[in-house]
Amino acid sequence: MAIPHAISGEIVDILGADGNLPTAKSFALFKSAQLEVMRVVLPAGKAFPPHRVAGEITLQCLHGTLDVSVDGQSQLLRAGQLMRLEGGVLHGLVGVTDASALVTIVLCRV
Amino acid sequence: MAIPHAISGEIVDILGADGNLPTAKSFALFKSAQLEVMRVVLPAGKAFPPHRVAGEITLQCLHGTLDVSVDGQSQLLRAGQLMRLEGGVLHGLVGVTDASALVTIVLCRV
Numbered sequence: 001m002a003i004p005h006a007i008s009g010e011i012v013d014i015l016g017a018d019g020n021l022p023t024a025k026s027f028a029l030f031k032s033a034q035l036e037v038m039r040v041v042l043p044a045g046k047a048f049p050p051h052r053v054a055g056e057i058t059l060q061c062l063h064g065t066l067d068v069s070v071d072g073q074s075q076l077l078r079a080g081q082l083m084r085l086e087g088g089v090l091h092g093l094v095g096v097t098d099a100s101a102l103v104t105i106v107l108c109r110v
Numbered sequence: 111m112a113i114p115h116a117i118s119g120e121i122v123d124i125l126g127a128d129g130n131l132p133t134a135k136s137f138a139l140f141k142s143a144q145l146e147v148m149r150v151v152l153p154a155g156k157a158f159p160p161h162r163v164a165g166e167i168t169l170q171c172l173h174g175t176l177d178v179s180v181d182g183q184s185q186l187l188r189a190g191q192l193m194r195l196e197g198g199v200l201h202g203l204v205g206v207t208d209a210s211a212l213v214t215i216v217l218c219r220v
Binding site: 032075 | 143144194
């Protein structure tokens, strides 16, 4: 699926109209020159395996509880909480409950 | 007030423990090499006057409804919605209701 164009000033719905998170799909909200923003949906027990990206990341838990492993160390991230990750850090996610997150990745380099 | 250090992997509460948005203050969540993230609180009728920042921005409405003006054109941004703004764009916020937003600013240049 193509990542949507990033139109400045356009409003994007993060949660989707149905609110049915366990069956809703992860999707890219947009990709621009400096940012990539996506909504990640993880039903309970499902994993997003450990990986690295070059730029800084914020992980914002929107619903439920996520287990976030950073360099092999786990923490629980709950709705209303946000975690910043340095670029290049090995990180993975597991849905502790049905959960979703807004993931923002910086694409540029300082 | 000093902006907190950005510690990779540290969990930050976006909403605050009290949940009392009209009286809660805006505050910087962190500033790092590539990102500045803040929670902006606007009681109904209060404004954040039009201004510009160099990097791209995402405005995510957390609670209530915001009137977002972009180059003088207004749109309503409601809880669960996000808007991307190009760097250098003139933008301002008004609380239509008591409202709060998570504001993410990219500090690096492509």
